[in-house]
Amino acid sequence: MNDMSPDGYTTPDGRQIGGVMMEVKNITLRFGGVVAIKDISFDIREGEIRAIIGPNGAGKSSMLNVINGFYHPQEGEVWFNGAKRKAMKPHAIAKQGIARTFQNIALFKGMSTLDNIMTGRFTKMNAGFWSQCLWKGKAEQEEIENREYVEKIIDFLEIQAIRKTPVGRLPYGLQKRVELGRALAAEPKLLLLDEPMAGMNVEEKEDMSRFILDVNDEFGTTIALIEHDMGVVMDISDRVVVMDYGRKIGDGTPDVVRADPAVIDAYLGVAHD
Amino acid sequence: MSADFLNLLEVAINGLMAGVLYSLVALGFVLIFKASGVFNYAQGVMALFAAQTLVGIQTGQVPFAHLINAIFGTEVHYFGWNVPALLAILFTVLVMILFAWIVVKVILVRLVGQEPIILFMATIGLAYFMEGFGDMMWNSEVKRLDVGIPSGGSFWIEDVTVQWAAEGERYFGMYVDVLDIWATVIAVALVASLAAFAQYTKPGRAMRAVADDPTAALSVGISLNKIWIMVWSLAGFVAIVAGIMWGAKSGVQFSLSLIALKALPVLMLGGFTSISGAIVGGLIIGVGEKLFEYLIGVPFLGGATENWFAYVLALIFLVFRPQGLFGEKIIERV
Ligand SMILES: Nc1ncnc2c1ncn2[C@@H]1O[C@H](COP(=O)(O)OP(=O)(O)OP(=O)(O)O)[C@@H](O)[C@H]1O
Ligand SMILES: [Mg+2]
Numbered sequence: 001m002n003d004m005s006p007d008g009y010t011t012p013d014g015r016q017i018g019g020v021m022m023e024v025k026n027i028t029l030r031f032g033g034v035v036a037i038k039d040i041s042f043d044i045r046e047g048e049i050r051a052i053i054g055p056n057g058a059g060k061s062s063m064l065n066v067i068n069g070f071y072h073p074q075e076g077e078v079w080f081n082g083a084k085r086k087a088m089k090p091h092a093i094a095k096q097g098i099a100r101t102f103q104n105i106a107l108f109k110g111m112s113t114l115d116n117i118m119t120g121r122f123t124k125m126n127a128g129f130w131s132q133c134l135w136k137g138k139a140e141q142e143e144i145e146n147r148e149y150v151e152k153i154i155d156f157l158e159i160q161a162i163r164k165t166p167v168g169r170l171p172y173g174l175q176k177r178v179e180l181g182r183a184l185a186a187e188p189k190l191l192l193l194d195e196p197m198a199g200m201n202v203e204e205k206e207d208m209s210r211f212i213l214d215v216n217d218e219f220g221t222t223i224a225l226i227e228h229d230m231g232v233v234m235d236i237s238d239r240v241v242v243m244d245y246g247r248k249i250g251d252g253t254p255d256v257v258r259a260d261p262a263v264i265d266a267y268l269g270v271a272h273d
Numbered sequence: 274m275s276a277d278f279l280n281l282l283e284v285a286i287n288g289l290m291a292g293v294l295y296s297l298v299a300l301g302f303v304l305i306f307k308a309s310g311v312f313n314y315a316q317g318v319m320a321l322f323a324a325q326t327l328v329g330i331q332t333g334q335v336p337f338a339h340l341i342n343a344i345f346g347t348e349v350h351y352f353g354w355n356v357p358a359l360l361a362i363l364f365t366v367l368v369m370i371l372f373a374w375i376v377v378k379v380i381l382v383r384l385v386g387q388e389p390i391i392l393f394m395a396t397i398g399l400a401y402f403m404e405g406f407g408d409m410m411w412n413s414e415v416k417r418l419d420v421g422i423p424s425g426g427s428f429w430i431e432d433v434t435v436q437w438a439a440e441g442e443r444y445f446g447m448y449v450d451v452l453d454i455w456a457t458v459i460a461v462a463l464v465a466s467l468a469a470f471a472q473y474t475k476p477g478r479a480m481r482a483v484a485d486d487p488t489a490a491l492s493v494g495i496s497l498n499k500i501w502i503m504v505w506s507l508a509g510f511v512a513i514v515a516g517i518m519w520g521a522k523s524g525v526q527f528s529l530s531l532i533a534l535k536a537l538p539v540l541m542l543g544g545f546t547s548i549s550g551a552i553v554g555g556l557i558i559g560v561g562e563k564l565f566e567y568l569i570g571v572p573f574l575g576g577a578t579e580n581w582f583a584y585v586l587a588l589i590f591l592v593f594r595p596q597g598l599f600g601e602k603i604i605e606r607v
Contacts, residue, residue: 068492070488070491089491089496090491090492091491091494091495091496091497092494092496094491094492094493094494095494099492099493100492102488102489102492106486106488106489106492107486107489108481108482108485108486108489108490109485109486110481110485111478111481111482111485115478115481118478119478119479119482119490119493119495120493122475122478122479122482122493122494122495123493123494125475127475129476139474139475142475143473143475182493186493186494
């Protein structure tokens with residue numbers, strides 16, 4: 001896979017993957033004495049489903065946090081849409097079209113499903129402040145249009161029944177789904193999912209896998225996801241980065257990674273969880 | 274109705290209206306605490322400063338007159354004009370927004386991630402700074418505040434209630450200050466519009482989002498700094514309203530800043546993060562302290578119970594419901 005064409009490639013199931021959208025180069029991230037990420041480089045291509053796997057503490061979440069700006073690496077560069085990115089605050093990165101979910105669900109617990117997803121449209125609403133306060137003119141129009149979009153997402157994720165429920169009261173699996181909905185509401189170019197299926201039963205995992213594939217397929221969204229369930233990872237991702245102790249120890253299609261001795265040694269060989 | 278009952282009713286109504294003001298000040302605390310985790314000790318001084326600024330602008334006071342005169346040996350005190358009340362209020366709003374911006378940009382952004390106690394200490398510093406700054410800018414004399422809200426006992430209420438008394442009773446009608454009625458109406462309108470703002474607008478949703486989960490809020494593109502400036506501005510606005518009401522009642526002077534102390538028991542009662550808690554808590558304290566004074570304080574305890582009753586009531590409440598009226602019970606995870 002290292003000699004991949006710059007224009008992209010075709011997946012075994014016939015999807016066309018484009019050029020590089022996001023590239024991290026030689027990232028090193030330290031917390032005091034702990035080196036969470038050590039000299040890691042990889043890219044994510046337009047339209048791709050890219051997985052990051054590795055044992056607990058390998059630095060996977062830290063990697064997503066670097067990509068969306070929660071963490072600032074001491075060394076290395078992040079390239080997005082062909083340009084080197086300056087150190088930016090997470091909210092500014094969100095505006096560039098990067099949305100995410102969290103390993104330990106970070107929803108607005110007191111708000112309804114509808115309001116949570118509506119908040120996801122924050123970057124899509126630009127009416128002036130006073131217009132928004134008074135709910136007049138452009139703001140009113142905007143509110144209505146965005147509500148329609150939110151309803152579409154609710155339909156897509158099949159969560160009509162819980163539209164008005166405060167999300168704090170929802171079961172875990174549904175919370176994960178609402179969180180996905182909130183990220184989708186931003187119509188992101190790049191969607192980061194940190195363990196979207198952790199703690200789910202088989203049926204819920206199947207649903208979530210299907211949603212991820214559909215999002216990628218219908219909206220053409222590029223997705224980077226962290227997942228521990230090997231079956232799922234190998235099933236839905238186009239390429240996989242393997243991390244261990246902050247280092248990258250493997251990168252390639254699921255078949256390549258599965259056969260890589262270094263990966264087997266460090267990770268796949270030992271039963272996880 | 275018996276005259277005793279009507280007197281009791283009068284006390285309760287006046288308590289209710291005092292309570293509305295307590296709620297208003299408590300609301301300022303809650304807004305800031307929810308959205309930025311800061312217990313803003315300066316809330317009371319903000320009300321004082323807002324009232325000073327309003328009077329200063331309205332009467333055409335020269336800001337920093339004392340300082341200017343001391344340096345240049347001049348004798349300027351007033352510009353010699355009067356600014357209409359509404360315009361003066363508008364300018365005061367702008368000043369409070371500027372104040373919010375400075376607080377966030379100069380203090381809060383530098384203290385991100387610090388312990389809450391550090392932030393609290395910073396607001397104590399801020400409170401005393403503002404007190405001094407306000408006095409320097411507008412001098413510390415006691416001033417009259419009049420933005421044209423009518424005041425004095427309502428004759429209409431007196432006339433109507435006189436009729437309610439039973440035949441042959443000695444009753445002269447209920448005394449309710451028109452200013453209190455206005456204060457109540459304005460406070461209710463303010464709270465209702467704040468609630469609608471938070472519920473139905475994009476900035477309002479963003480504000481709730483930040484209060485609920487700042488990390489998640491950042492991830493959807495909300496700038497914490499902007500939201501903080503917004504909430505501090507809103508708290509400033511609430512301070513203006515409280516400052517006007519209190520100032521119109523008892524003049525603009527240092528004691529105005531002490532209304533913050535009245536808001537503390539309200540917060541103990543209502544919880545630090547609940548807007549409805551602040552409102553209901555304020556009403557309970559307002560009515561409670563007036564009724565207690567009337568029924569028990571004056572006849573049995575020699576009066577002046579209003580100074581401490583609210584705190585004792587709040588303490589009793591705290592012991593039984595530490596999470597406040599509407600707060601959720603916190604169960605320690607083991
Ligand atoms: N904010 C932080 N402060 C200090 N250390 C951190 C911080 N975030 C992560 N780390 C450390 O960095 C290392 C990598 O953590 P990270 O959460 O990225 O791992 P992970 O691969 O996502 O693990 P898991 O599978 O358990 O989620 C760990 O040693 C962790 O303790
Ligand atoms: Mg993780």
